Each structure stands twice: as C-alpha cells, then as structure tokens.
Amino acid sequence: MQAGEPTAWFETLYAGGRRGEINMPWDRAQPLPLLRDWLQAQGPGAERAAIVVGCGLGVDAQFVAAQGFRTTAFDISDTAIRTAQERYPDSPVDYRTADMLHLPPEWQQAFDLVVEIINIQALPVSLRDQAIAAVANLVTAGGTLLAIENMRQDRDPLPNRPPWPFSRDEIESFANHGLHPISIERPEDTARPPRWRAEFTRPIS
Template sequence: MTEAPLDPGFFERRAKARAELDAIDPAKGGAETPADPLRRAWFEAVYSRAENDPARVPWANLAPHPLARTFVDFQVGNLEGLGVLDVGCGLGDNAEYFAAAGARVTAFDLVDGAIAWARRRFPRSQVEYCAADLFAAPVEWRGRFDLVNECYTLQALAPALLPQALAALASLLAPGGKLLLIARARDEGAEAKGPPWPLPPSIFAEAGRQGLSPLAIDDIAATAGLSGRHWRALLRLAL
C-alpha cells in the first residue's frame, strides 16, 4: 500500500492540537475520570475538533505503526486468510496493512467519527470497519479471531482497567489465538503520569492470569522512528 507524504505543516499543527487536547483532557494530571472511565467524551472531541485534518489526531500518522509493520512483514505468507481484529483502529492504517498481507480484518474504534473517517480514506477497502466498545464487544466476536492487534489501546486506559481490558481481549481470541500488544513501556514502580500510561513489566503477569502466555516479549528502546521505549509482545491464548 502506498503512503502519502505528510505535508510540511503537519507536525506544527499536531503540536498545537496536542496542547489544546491536553487542556480539555480530564485525565491529565493523574485523575482517572471515574465518571467517564473510557474517556469517550475526550476521544469524541479529538475527532470532532480535527475537522478532517489528521495532524490534529495525535496518533494518526497516516501509516501503519512501525512495530506493527515489521511484525506483519516478518509474518508475510502466514497471515493469509487469518481472522484479525484491529482494536482501536483510528484512521485504519494498521488494519489496512494487515489486510494487504492477506488477513480477513475486522477493525473497530470507540468513536463513530473515527470509523467514518477510515471508511472515507479507504473506500474500496476489504476491512470490515465498525464502531464498538472493547468492554461490550458484539457477542459474535467471542472466540472468533486468530489474531487480535492491540496498538496503544491499553496504555490509553487507566491502570485500574487493565485486568478487565486484558480479559476482554482474551475473550475475542479463538483457542490458540494470538494477541499482538504494542505499547509504551516503563520500569516497574516508575511513576506514570498519564494518559497515556506506559505499561510496566507486570502487565505480562496480569495477561497470564487472563490465560495469555508469552511467545515473545520485545523491550525496544526509542529510535528515530519510535518515540520512547516500547513493548512489542506476542501472547497466545491457551488451547
């Protein structure tokens, strides 16, 4: 798939948008916003304020995440025909990259505006885009997917929600299915002022309690193309 180059003012507009969005984010400063634990209102505001400018969506780089891309590239030929679920799909770049590798992809986001935008960007897509809530996913998705791609969704949740979120992700996998987890990383016990909340190593112990065992856990340092330390982990649901 061909990626359009970013226009010269893209990152200047992004920096301005980030400051504006941080100012209205009730979770900034450590609050976990119990009245709106998924921060739905804030995510909806991100897309409504963007006015069709992807620079104003902080996670929309108009390209697949580099760690998702390298995973897919390594798996070329092994994804053909697999059922893949892309969680928190945003504008659709990761979903489209999995589909280009031959996977049968369902992609969802909490925000209707994100889904409408993804469909506009990829009008002839084979991806099934839909709005959905991870914590109230359609019943027909349970136990259905060979691979679930979770990129930056867990780190956007208050830490208290992580056990429930991992259980929800595990419930969507077929027996022996795999979860690809991509998130910012931090040391155990290191202060995390979110959002986003970088994930500590104990996230993998919690995943184990939800029936997900590690096949690979990569602890990746920041690079020119990757802002900050990251986890990329592949976890498998028990058969």
C-alpha cells in the first residue's frame, strides 16, 4: 500500500496477476453463493438499476445482469476492468473504473440495488466510516443494499493486515446513513470464513 494512496495496491495486485506473476486475485468462475442464493430468491430484476461495488473480474456483476438488472460495475483497478471487459465482450454490464471514496456525483442515490461484497474491509479501518457512507449513498429511495462482509466478534482484535472483518456494530452502521435494516444474518457457508449478509433499504419519503 503506497503512502497516502490506500487503494493503489489493488491495481498493483491485478496488474501482477495479469502479467502472470501471481494468481489473478479474487478470480472466481461462479458468483459468490451468498449473493447467488439471495438474488435468486428476490425474483427478476425487471430492468431496475443495479451497481456492483469493487467488481474485480466481473463474475458477480455478470450474474446480477443475468437476473435482469440494468447493471453498472466499477473497480478502482483499470486492469481489473479491462480484464472483465475482455472476458465478457458482449456483456450488457457497464464496466467503469472508479474510486469508492470519490464516486461520480450522478451515482448518488441512483440505484435500486447496490451490491457490496468484501471490499470495504480491504481498506484501512480509518476509512471505514467514509466508505460505508459512500456505498450507502448509492441506494435510491425504495432501493436495496446487499452487504456481504467477513465477520468478527465484537471483542476480537483486528488482524494486522487486510482484510479487516466487520463487527456487528460495523455491519449495522450502514443504517447510520439513511438506510433501514431489513435483515442482518450469518448464513451457514462452511467453504468460506464466517460472513455477514445484511440487507438494507432506503425508505421512500
């Protein structure tokens, strides 16, 4: 992580993966099961607007689009976005390079579904409140945020390096930014570390 650039290491990692120096990070052939199961239970997207935060190589974004959502997906890494576009050349997903901490103004409260999966926890804890606020502010009135984050018990110490998992208070804190919690659960998923799956909505005024 470069001094003063808390997100710069994402591009370094993806670029190294593209050059074959390391395994391509977060490279999955299938969508995350906690996303897949939740989204399939919701029914068709019906052309509602969705955004996938920190989309990486695009597999989750492709799944969201396949459910009928008009999908935007972004990542801080130019390499990740370029790779996703190459992997899915005919994709309906609008892939963009963007910084979670400095999102385009036109995205504010513009999406019916916001999907955030284990991205905020990769940022320094000192930026957590800012990142949570930025993601929450993507949700339009009547829209939904689905947040999936690694879990820690409230009294457990934080690790010395990322990912820095979420306590119960931290996963609940999306509600500090105009959202209302629908469910906060810890689904059984033995193939992964324990994770929160939390659903929030922005009330219609």
